[in-house]
Amino acid sequence: MPFGVNLPRACPERLAMHLSEILTPKDLHLGFNPGDKWNGIRILVENLVAAGRLSSERQADVLEEVLEREHSMSTGMEDGIAIPHAAVEGIEEVLAVVGFVDPEAQLDFDAVDGLPTQVVVLLVIPREQKMLHIRTMAEVARVLGDQELLARLVACGDPNEAYTLLTSATHST
Numbered sequence: 724m725p726f727g728v729n730l731p732r733a734c735p736e737r738l739a740m741h742l743s744e745i746l747t748p749k750d751l752h753l754g755f756n757p758g759d760k761w762n763g764i765r766i767l768v769e770n771l772v773a774a775g776r777l778s779s780e781r782q783a784d785v786l787e788e789v790l791e792r793e794h795s796m797s798t799g800m801e802d803g804i805a806i807p808h809a810a811v812e813g814i815e816e817v818l819a820v821v822g823f824v825d826p827e828a829q830l831d832f833d834a835v836d837g838l839p840t841q842v843v844v845l846l847v848i849p850r851e852q853k854m855l856h857i858r859t860m861a862e863v864a865r866v867l868g869d870q871e872l873l874a875r876l877v878a879c880g881d882p883n884e885a886y887t888l889l890t891s892a893t894h895s896t
Contacts, residue, residue, distance in 0.1 A: 743893045751821050752882075753823050755830075756828040760832045789847070797833035805843045808860060814848070814850070817849070826878065
């Protein structure tokens with residue numbers, strides 16, 4: 724399974740990327756406890772580099788763009804979901820990494836509903852694929868908006884188990 728997906732430029736009408744297309748078990752971080760959203764974003768970008776999905780040369784640029792986006796408006800949504808993201812020039816594939824917040828921890832992402840965040844999905848999408856960006860974010864919110872699924876994912880003790888749950892949910896909804 725590829726670590727990212729190269730989309731041909733001739734395919735602008737491409738619908739959302741399914742999570743199973745852009746994640747592997749090693750992109751799922753259980754017991755995530757970064758302390759605050761800013762550190763959480765930094766850790767997730769570092770995880771993209773550690774997994775070999777993002778070059779260390781691009782790390783600072785991507786981090787800056789995601790942090791800039793977060794400063795302009797919080798990406799904390801409702802129902803325990805945060806989707807920090809950026810459309811980045813020179814990125815050729817959709818990159819994603821997920822932190823499932825430790826159930827004992829509290830992570831404030833300045834969510835719309837004021838509730839703590841349970842899952843943080845960092846998305847980095849090629850700048851020239853704006854519609855894919857929007858549709859992929861909507862797909863993430865749709866799948867993870869299932870509170871029963873989210874509770875099961877947060878409670879998982881193994882990334883492979885979490886990946887299987889996520890993949891099943893992605894393809895059954």
